[in-house]
Amino acid sequence: MSTTAGVTAPSAAAPPDASRSDSRTLFAVCAATLLVLMNYTAPVAVLPQTARGLGAGLTTQTWLINAITLGLAATLLVAGSLGDDFGRRRIFRAGLVLLAVGTVGSAVAPNAATFITARVVQGVASAAIxxxxxxLLGHAFHTAQGRSHATARWASMLGAGIALGPLASAGLTSLSSWRWFYLILAALAVLLAALGGRLLTESRAGRVAHIDVPGVLTLGAGLALLLVAVTAGRSGWLRPGVLVPLVLGVLLLAAFVVVQARGRAPMLDLALFRRPDFRVATLGAFFTGLAALGPSTVLPTLVQQLIGVSALGAAGLAFVWAGSSFVVSNQMRHLGTRTTPTRQLALGFLLTAVGYLAMLGYADAHSWARTIPGLILAGAGSGLLNAALARLAVASVPADRVAMGSGANNTARYVGSALGVAGAVTIASSLLPAGQTAGFSAHGADAVLLIGGAVAVLGAAITLIRRRATAPVPVTG
Incomplete structure (x- = not known):
């Protein structure tokens, strides 16, 4: 896949039955999603350089990657609910402006604490977008063909962003500094926010706008504390700094469930979990983050430190994985209606597992080329997962709650991703040979792949078991 293909994808043709307004919506949403994912993955290929520039140690390096996931996971459901009630275009454009603010903060950060704070802000902004x-896509497209096409295009931007983000940041780092990536992205976010006012039409649920304050506070704080505990757990799970936020996070999430069950206008309608397709979408998103996003996010750093590949070389390997994801997701706009999303999920998980197994031994062999066949297979699996989840997220909820459905689905995905990243770093840095006290090991890298593959197989098994109770995905509109 070429860089040009990744950049021009947002302007690709809309479904045959799309109006001009729908085509503009598809372009704006896809372009913004591309920016979000480029920003999300930008540090993974230049983590050593970024860490040196900010004076960050190994534990802090995990936060340099995971901070944006913290902001995402804690606010995605909130952002979706606010979009449905107060206007999806309004929340979308506000997210782009906030993304610009956060990326400028990363560009000028003098230390790791400031950079991490800015990345959390970027996560909140990304959640809104x-x-x-x-x-917005769920509201604009109503037919099965139109939704399959639009959500496949949206899903392909996830792969394109993951492909181009590390490549762009590594290229700018080799030319000048990693900070330039964030300055350029901030300018693009501001431009797209301005264009959004002309390209998008407002849509919202036909009911009185309401902010579920107890739900916002309990969910946001609970997820934040849970992810803090998981990320800090790599240095010992029995420390007060891990146990206290872990317990508090679990208690707050339990309180969130109670609040949603008793509230008159809850942010998350718990009755949706009675729908088999909504349960499959949520579980599938969680396992996608855990098995596909987590290990793949850490892989470029492992390759750099264990094999000695340059930042640009590591970005190239990430490009192979994400490029494969982009191509497969993009093709599902033609094939999506010919198979059920649950079958796509199961096949996506199995391809991910096979890809991981194909990469075993790359660090011991000291060969980056050993990773390429596995990266292509795992990337294809990710592309299937992304396309299926986007379709399920829109179709498994009522028409007036499509943003909330997207928020719930992506919350599960990025909670899984945060757990996957923290787990992968912990595993890769714990199986050290005698005499080595820090860093990563080849045995640890293989363990990450084996465990990631096992989790992917578990995800496929759960999906297939749930499929028996799942009716065909209805078209809501």
């Missing part, structure tokens, strides 16, 4: 953006 992803949840409201997919909600």
């Amino acid at each position: 992803l949840a409201a953006g997919l909600g």
